[in-house]
Amino acid sequence: MIRHMGYYLTEETGMHIEELVTKIQPLSREIIDAAQKRFDNLIKPVGSLAQLESMTTRYAGIVGSSDKKLVVIPETRLLLLWGEMKHTAEIEAAMLQKKAVSVFASHVNARVIPLLVIGETAYDLLEEGAMLTGEYIAEEKAGLICLGTCEKELRPDWQDLLEEEDGLALLERLQCHPVSAMTGSILQAAGMRIPVMLDGVASCLAAFAAARFNPCVLQYCFAGDESAEPGSAGLLEKLQLQAPLRLSLNNGEGIGALTCLRLFDAGIKAYTEMETFEEAGVHNEKEDYSFKVQEDKNKQGRRNN
Template identity: 30%
Template structure:
């Protein structure tokens, strides 16, 4: 790990236990039976620990959509051609993708980042952080160099840092790139030691023949590259993607600024697993939005120890599931700021003695 990454990892603090204690105490004073808001209460307490605020304020939100292409598409792993990546990126920049619709509804910004699209994309709203035009075919050799993997992580962290400086208080991980569920499955297999058959799913909706090609490509990539399970950067370099490494960096950068990171689906899960291996403390800053229809996602969530807020059988990516869960986070925070206490409402707290 290079020096800049070492500094980033060591800058991530543990959650604020006093803020969590105060949040829990305030929840118990609100006009409701203790614990009656269920998981919303534990979500609020976690947000308090992350931010250091007993009454968390998370009104400024952004979904960061990192886009990149994958050389492994040469192996026929997707139902769509690689040309779709830049086309969909332009659609997103124009506000026409599903994530744009959901983000407008949730009051979240959409930040699109070109980490490695295999085309020249230009748009006033695009953050161009292109490291290279797509990864190499990991079924034949390393996807990228170690320096490129480290650069992608650091660029992701810098994006979080810049957004925090502009007032963003919460991040959602999003991604775009044909072939990225293949790379994510390879990363997950390499970091966990699990067989590809347990983690490789249908992605864009490949048929049985396509699924077999995809599983074989992941198996071949692992065999050819022999990624080191104990070295997350080696794994990202050999079988990862530029956007996956970028999302891992985004998670670390957000954690360093005490901002919650809402994870989207399977690809975000692979990035989160890599981030947690680089810095175990970063796990405390991650919130799981949903469990996707991609079969490996539930496995990753179990390994990460994260419980999803929603289960909608979604597998679109882009950050869509993450953005949908923001409504629950908004409600959890609003309760802390707006709900009356027993004392302020003049309601008995259950002890038989009305508070004044």
Template identity: 30%
Template sequence: MSVFASPAAFAAALADLSAPDAGAIAAARARQAVLTKPRGSLGRLEEIAVFMAGWQGRERPAIGQGRTAIFAGNHGFAVHGVSAFPVSVTAAMVANFAAGGAAINALAGAAGMDLRVVALDLDRPTADFTAGPAMSEAECLAALNAGAEVVTPDLDLLTLGEMGIGNTTAAAALCTRSFGGSAADWAGPGTGLDARGVARKAMVIESALARHADAPNQAFETLRRLGGREIAAMAGAVLRARALRIPVVLDGFITCAAVAPLAVQAPGIVDHCLAGHCSAETGHVRLLARLGLDPLLSLNMRLGEGSGGAVAVGVIRAALAAHAQMATFDEAGVAARL
């Protein structure tokens, strides 16, 4: 059964966002206050532990079952030369994921995360969004539901990523429509465009924005007109995770752009999300600021594939280990609080 049976069902889910467990947050903060360390001395790690406690609904959160979900899709606007690589690379990389040879295979394994790769009609790219909507309503709903399907109630943490030649173009278009500015403000080199290529990308985005200027400024319409199957799938996964109160780690520019239209309509959509890292892609710093997210890492990464989010899981695991395993002052027999 589809989670998002219609655009109205998607809008209803976006209007009814769950909240973290206030009792678990209070209990986690109380525990932090009595651990054998000066209060606040573990900095952001303490905040992560409390964040995870609230969404998992327990004083001592843990990652027993974590999943990295990667969605792949192709884009019709690629005919305009907005990428340094042909669309055939998308399928080739999906095959590499399946063979275990990609960076995300290694990084998800190192993070102790179950890896799921979902290829979405790679032989049928979305329509060219400069000529019309990228997807029909049915196609967009199918992509949203493909994302929702990977989110199961047993998960303690979900990280998201993507693969799709040209999809920094779609991401920049979503950001421009959602948060304003010009296409040139959001368009970057992606997988290696030179200055002329970036300028061409910005022109393609401006053409698409003009084509859809009169479209309703609603999350579903923005996604279906300017997004892609893999981008809509990530949006669906984020929204489904929120319904199940599962914390989410967002990867780079494209993953964060997937929630941009949702954030315009429901700013609290990212309350259950952590930004895994700040990528080197143009626009990601600005996008994180608009979403109100402070990235855990800044390693000059720009690979995609959910790679930055997977690396950030190590930081989250460290935060939870310190929170759960440290002794309290009473347990350690330390009389004086630091």
């Protein structure tokens, strides 16, 4: 491996995607349900935090516990910014903190890691992306990664390729080096039980391809922003991911993912810092807030619809 100008260029990797894919395990439904039960019993209307709750309960599943002492905001977060040789100038600008993503990263306690990949085949890029991600997660002790890319031009017919059922074949047909590397990155993060915040069509395509290798990988992925790029909404629907933000961004450089970290953190804070009725020593719930009343309202609403 060669370190060049602060980022890595790799000549070979020491791991294999086939091996990595087998390590990705589904999240515990029991833990997610237990986390949701805590949210439902907080002193607030049931379900009032909407997507903040669903993000946090899934994060609890990734952490492997619903204990509020263990469901904590990740101290170290990385934005892995992927590019290839044609993006050298942008990668260098990111290294010098001359890109907007650096400013956004500083506000959410994240570090931008510019990565320039040199693999020639989709398989090589998968392994390169996985290896680099694994090294940086371990080196930085990261608890969450965001994905961004300098790539702004995907082949115009990319939506026609989504019927391809083989992940590697999909990447070979897509012919986008950063997307192939990000696919490996997502697989590696999921294998290490690290949440991934997506941003823009390119990273969502990587998640789509990663799910062709192991569908469980999507349980570790969060959509930060529904970008203004063509096909973004449809792709998120296929991934069954809902982005809490619509910032009308026209690229997937990472700004949407970084901005969403504020909401991600807010959900965790509510989970850990708000009290349940029992914790507050309140034995009789305020009727409007009670779980039973809220459940009855939800059932009535469904009947009316």
